[in-house]
Amino acid sequence: MHRIVTLALLLPCPALADTILAKSQITAVTLYPQGAQVTRAVSFSAPAGAHDLLITDLPANTEPNLIRLTSPDLALGAFALRTDRLPPRSDANTDTPELLAATADVTAAKAGLREAQAAVAAINARVEAAQAQLAFLAALRPEGAALTVENLTALTQSVGAQTLAARQAALAAAADLPPAQTAVETAQQVLDAAIAARAALSQRDSDYTALSVAIEAPANGEAHLTVSHFIQNATWSPVYDMTLDRKAASLLIDRGVLVSQYSGEDWAGVDLTLSTAQPSAQSDPSVLWPDLRQVFDARTDGPLVSATRSVPMVADAAPMAKQVGMTLTAAPMLQGETVVYHYPGAVSVATGVENLRLALDSLKMTPQIEARAVPSRDRTAFLLATLTNDSPEILLPGTAFLYRDSALVGSVQFAGLASGAKTDIGFGAIEGLRLKRSMPERSTGDRGFISTSTQQQETAVLTVENLTADAWPLRVLDQIPYSEQEDLKISFTAEPAPSETDFDGKRGILSWQFDLAAGEKQQITLSQKLTWPEGKVLQ
Template sequence: MRALLAALLATTAFPAFADTITAGSQIISVTVYPQGAKITREVTFESPSAGAHELLITDLPAGTEPGLMQLAAAEGISTGAFSLRSDRLPPRDEALTPDQEAAKATVEAAEAALRAATSVVDAGNARIQAATARAGYLASISGQPPEGATAETLREFAKVIGEETLAAAEEASAARADLWPAQKALEEAQKALADAEASFAALPSRAQDYTVLSVGFESAGAGTRTITLSHYVDAASWRPFYDLRLTRKDGGGLTIDRSVLVSQETGEDWSGVDLTLSSSRPSEQSAPSTLWPWQRWIEKEQPPALERARNMGAAEMDMVIAPALAAEPAPISASAAMEGDTVVYHYPRKVDIADGVEDLRLSLDPLQAEPGIFALAVPSRDQSAFVMAKFTNSSGEPLLPGEALLYREGVLVGSTSLGLIPAGKETEIAFGALDSITLSRDMPQRDSGQTGVFSTSNQLSETAILRIENLGSESWPVKVIDQVPYSEQQDLSVKTTISPQPTVTDVEGQRGIMAWEFDLEAGAKQEISLGYTMSWPDGMVLR
């Protein structure tokens, strides 16, 4: 067995690298999706000679995934196997950008200034302490006059003590006067250092937590070589914001001003990158859901014990009567990043996006639409009509979900959340209340004083008058929505008395919902009489 193993080891080819080269990468472009991003890096290094070598790319973020990584080599080099290392990493040079080098020099100069200011303050404090100590010593001298001392000697001794005490006090006072500007200079030096350190920290920098990509390659010879690396990250996104501007002047129109917020938390700063925004959503479901056969059956009525089993939870029911359905696979989803023919937005200038600390706001080209503008009135719920814009998204690209500010004739009237509006889809957007068109829904009294609702044990009647009044100075196309009950039982009869007749019944397939459409001139009023009677047999209860 050992002989066989030795023979296999002798005849098996393993990659052998002549040299190991360490290099960093430069992010050159980023494609950001509504969730996730594709990052493209360029790695430039020196190949020492022809043959097989190992390249260690030492600055990939810690969360880099190898599954969707792609390598492309320039002329003169071919790449082989590659792997990611997240542990036992080789040391790397902390190379700084020119901006970081300048900021670091500013920090070092501020540190030197702080040390000098601190020395001046320390020297001033030392002078004060020395003068104070001298004055304290002189004050402590006491006792009897020396033997044989004359009056002149005592006068001289007292004079010396006084002069020295005065000199110490003056020196302490001068030191304190010099200390005040020195302390002010120290405070300014401390602030300058803090500002310099903050400026240095704010500059784009490489990730502190990183992983290393090991790439085997063969070079045609010595010289400068380039490898392009693409990989995908999840911690990046962009989301749209809209300013929707509606006007009826000059034929009316809708302008959709678009901007986006781009953010990323990949663990590294993006500095001077070429940015593309894609409306593709590779992180979402990319395949249609699957339907499975739905078996139904009938059986004889069961005793109460089994009847209770029918009322068990869904999971328990699957175990009792439908065990075959429990193993259904989940809907298929995929995370492959394929831009295909989806719409992308390329920003014309290089951008910087710091990791986790900022949202970059960019503008997109505005879109134009020719909407149908009308006033929508729901008298049973509202006291005024609302302005509606109905339009088709003819831009050729989808409008992604996002927040929108609503402007009508240049005035901010509200905000809304837009859902996904695919290209070619017709949609309606409300643009705030139209106070000049007032609404009411009244029930006229009968002769007996009763209101418009009349009920017996097997009959219910209601009569309502809808009033729509235009108090403004311009005509509006109006759409009024109201409802009557409907029945799917033969024994429950519903008869309506409506004047004028609605333009549309069962609006959008909703039974009992009806609409009247008409033009309402300035100062005009429209009334609609809406009545119904429901009848059912004796002994039955209306629900």
């Protein structure tokens, strides 16, 4: 028998023969960009007949409307979450091998601390004994009529020798004290670390809820139940390490994911699936409403009507949802239109641990590499890799850490890249490629800029100097203004002529491409002229 039932919070539970208490084990998690579907396995012994099964270890933030139950050998009735009159619950993690080992580490660390403290106490006892002996010898005074010169001499020598020995013992004991105190500090640090490690393993929210299920067992024996529920406080996002090898013209992309969950319970050794589906996001298209427009007589005494286009306020209109990229996958699979990645091997994610990193795979691509120079804005050129995603997979939006020749040069929020698409990624400044944009001297005393009431002229000299030991493929960018009015005429001259105008689809952006050898310098002269009719003002 195999049944699937939905939550029936409002249905009364029938009178049952008895209550069976059971615990669950998390076996699988499907993690979404926001939220997670958790699958739990419940095993227990049940006599034949009707019973009330009480599963006592669901997290308090379980979504009640998204609980689903299946069982291969039970008839399932009404079920509901209970938050009061719950039975006492011991921590289900107390008998795990990891927690037992962590507890043993704490016990050993406490013993080590006691031993180190005992060593310090023994040294202090030696110091106190030597100091007491010195005090006794200092207070010793000879008395009696039998005291002779010979006896006094012998007593003085004996006291002096014993005083010297006591002082030496005190100094020796004091010399042993610093390393013993250091040992105590080290032992305390070991104990603190062991306690923290045990706390991380055993962390569990004391606030929990229980799931009450009406069941009927056909016969005595072992029974099994699968519980699937949804939690909001979990997330994942892609992360990349992008390593550029300029000489080999290769880009290595190491892909991974950052996982966080705050469910109140640990996920230990679960089967993890990452999904691009967004259960919490907008699921239907936005609504368009009729837009009534009206005009009024300019001389009316009625209310002033705004000329701007208005959007009607609708209380029940669906809000716009923030779009989230698709899943980063080493071996993607499709569930309808949704891309998922099934992580190989069991995964453990403790509650409250932020950005646990899980490694996926690596992709190797061949980018086009150039030095890009913008003399009007920068003083050095920058290394730019133009990347075409020639893999069949989508590179998802996420954080990318950038390495150039194995050195970390920065990080960016990578916007993502569809299969076949192209993007530019900057890999830091090239300090040996120096840039300058200057206005040359003229006989009139102006510095490359002349302006009248109907005309404006400007001349600039762009200079790129290669102080490195390598030749560089270089792209220099500058700009001229553009006009959409017939009255405003704009012209320019450049020496050498630009390789491309309106670069990257941007009007007025000029591009020069050339190779610059080591030690060489390249100059570009750019002049522009703006002309407009008398009586008009340039803006």
